[in-house]
Amino acid sequence: MERTKELILNSKKTDLLKEKQNIGAAAQGQQAFQGGATDLPWIQVAPDAPYFITEEGENWTPIGQNDAITWPDFANAFRRKDLKQVEDHLAWLAAHGVTCLRFMLEYAQTENRYFERPAGTFSPNMVRLWDDLFELCGKHKLRILLTPVDTFWMWIRWKHHPYNKQNGGPCSDRSQWLLCADTRKFFKDRITFVAERWGGSGVLFAWDLWNEIHPAHANNRTNIFHSFIKDISEHLRETELRLYGRTHPQTVSLYGPVLDENPEVADAIFRHPNLDFATTHFYDAATINNPKDTLSSAIITGRLVREALEHVNKARPFFDSEHGPIHAFKDRKKTLPEPFDEEYFRHMQWAHFASGGAGGGMRWPNRHPHVLTHGMRRAQKSMAAFASLIDWKRFRRKNLNYEVQTTSSAVTVFACADAEQAVVWVLRTDTTRKREGTFKQTAPPIEVGLKVPGMSEGKYRFTIWNTAEGRPILQEEAQNTIRGSLSVVIPAVVTDIALAIRKVG
Template sequence: MSRASFLILSVLVFCGAAYIRTNVDAHNNDVAVKKAGPVNFVRVSTLNPAYLELDNGALFIPVGINICWPRFVSSEDSVMNKMEYYLDQLGKNGGNFTRIWLSAPAFEVEHEKAGSYDETIARRIDRLVAIAKRNGIRIKFCLENFRALTNLPPMFAGSVPFDKPIYDKSGGGGLSSMKDFFTTARGKDLYLKRVEFLAKRYADEPTVFGWELWNEMNSVRIEDKKILEDWTSEMLGEVKRRVPKQLVMQSLGSYDTETATEWYRNYSVMPGNQIAQVHRYLDPGAKLEVSKGAMDKLAYDAVRTLKDWDLKKPVLLSEVGAVQAHHAGPSELYPKDSAGMMLHDYLYAAFFAGAAGPGQSWHWDYYIDKHHLWYQLARFNKAIRGLDPRTEDFKPFVKEENGLTVYGLQGKKTVLLWCRDQANTWEKELGQGIKPTRLSGLSVTLPFKVKVAKVSFYDPWKDKEMVLKNGNTIALPDFQRSGIVRLSVKH
């Protein structure tokens, strides 16, 4: 081999290796990452602030569910065995993200006395982080959830307390009301000292995605909502200073009333709130009609409402699921949804509405694990495989055609369509036991003209892909419930 040929071959090998490494790095759940654990922090994308990326520039789409605490167990071994099982299942099925409540009894370091932190529980959290790291999963830590100082025990079996008696005067904490907690130096100091204890352990840990100040801030029992807004604005900055490499954010309760719109707008636009999060549940007791209807529409609407405020930041549907009226407990629909049709709907609806990731389910145990629905996350990953929404700069659209609701994302190189059968609803399939119809002979037409290079179809219910005939009108293969069309666009 000549020296020139050797040099050319060396360059080609190097470039090929670089190409492979770049694509491996960009994949959210690369095997190498799972072995070594995350080494890069997650940030708001510098290419497109609607999405997330790693600090090495690789795309990060948070695919996962809430696994906030282990229900019905308390001993060290049982807590860790259950959490390890959940995180292993999540990781094996392509998940790379979860949310953990540090205020749940299993992970609460401040439980005996205000300002006193339990190293034994802290080491339990260390173990949890290690398990997540092994599975290539980022954790969003939720810092607090209490709504009153006293007299709010768990609402139902397997839930957690919503009070913090050790902060009350009667418990030695020195506070007389929730207002004291949010407005006095004593109350703020209690919050920030706990943050500092945790930050010393995890502020330099890339496995930690970020920190959520409070679970559903607007559910706190205090009349003056401006107090809560001012506190959130201040604490977003204070917490960020303590964890500068990680994201900080806030959350509000289920967006199921008109009055929640003002709450959501005010919190979403806060500059220090790095991710605009929205919670929404299918709730027969909700005041908003959309929250009582089709799961795909309620999830899509929640994200689009926030996106329409032009926030210039990522939006996530960070809690979603189905409940009994007025959140009295998990939905009676769950035992019937062994196929995971509701999970499927809010996974895709959120992403197709322009969220930075799929919808993130609540009820990890009553629903996801009970029916072994973890595979739905892997199917979602397969449906969007190879896409980079940052550079595509997707523009969402919706159209109805041939009995389908077609949710679309129009990008620079790709058009993606999620075709959802309008006749297949949770009312029919789960409420009335009507099985989904096999759809045949349908087509969809793009509402705009593009030069199509390739068309493919993915059936997430059968995990099958196929190539279709090119064109702006696409003849669909037979399918049930839904399918995803991908068009590669010529320029």
């Protein structure tokens, strides 16, 4: 009996040693990822419109939010604590219209989720976690917007990070991240490893090469941005072309308010020739960061999208890849009441979408627990269903927030259109309850007439959409006989209403 126990124990030790050796080899790039996700079609920018399509030519809209490997929905992926829970959550997201998750490769708020430790040595547990996430996301047709460095927590907790020279890393100071040649080599090695292991998968929607690039990362310089992006982008493209003969889309994100103090960075963020689409983070101090009502944040979102589209190349997609009540949550330690937050979320989402952004923008939860509510998921499902009404690969949108004429002074209009399609969102401005900051759902409905400029003559299909319930209220076809504009009447607006307009034939 004792001999049998000893043999079983030795066998388990041998199996464990083999597993560690296999994971260790994989973590050094000796084994390519072989998950089932490799069959998922890659995403690319549409050749004739500022939106996204699959490589098979199907419309694809990024609908999702920011997630993290330490937050409740994904924490169980680490060390495979409970992969069934993670997969069930991914299946639930897919059922609610979510198509895209924005992840940091590592999350540096603690010391046990570094992707490298020490610098240059890839953590076996983290490699296995990403193997699992890529496979599970592929199974449920979800894609990942991946940013290789968590610059927020890396900055705050720099003394702990493996890239710090005091910890054996390459960089002497956090103000040198974009300037230090040794640090750049380590960063290139990191993205090379990721590209080699997971870059063949269509789960990888795109790269956010550097999260919230900031002058502080370059000793308060901005003139380095352009050359840094060029160097990293070209290195990654060469790697992907060598491996796969094609490349994933690329962007670099920016903390939006940086533009106010450093307008020159717009050239690197919105128009850099190496980037494929543009992203910024909507953190307006007076509204979005600490909202008092659900109206003001929607209005500022529409304005910020319009300003971004004025900067960006007309053929380049744009979306907000981070927003949320960061000041209320982080500094004031306040979690917004769920009904308020869900309306705030839905309003910002539709203001972003109708103003010409690709999708509804990507919320940073800023809640306790750090996840989106079920009401927010219903809002995403509503938008996903509405998105099927527009042919995005042919939609050369122009922002018309201020150009659409309306018969009512009690609404704000968010709109984008080309000659044959339009997306319009009408928001009441006269029904906000001052104490709660939310909209009065029992307000008497009003009729709103609209005139959308720039649209051609012909037959159109009009779909009026209830954004809260996620369903069409009315769908009809009518002939537009006026060249240069299109008129439509929405019979009953209580709080808000969306409208999809598409030429028939």
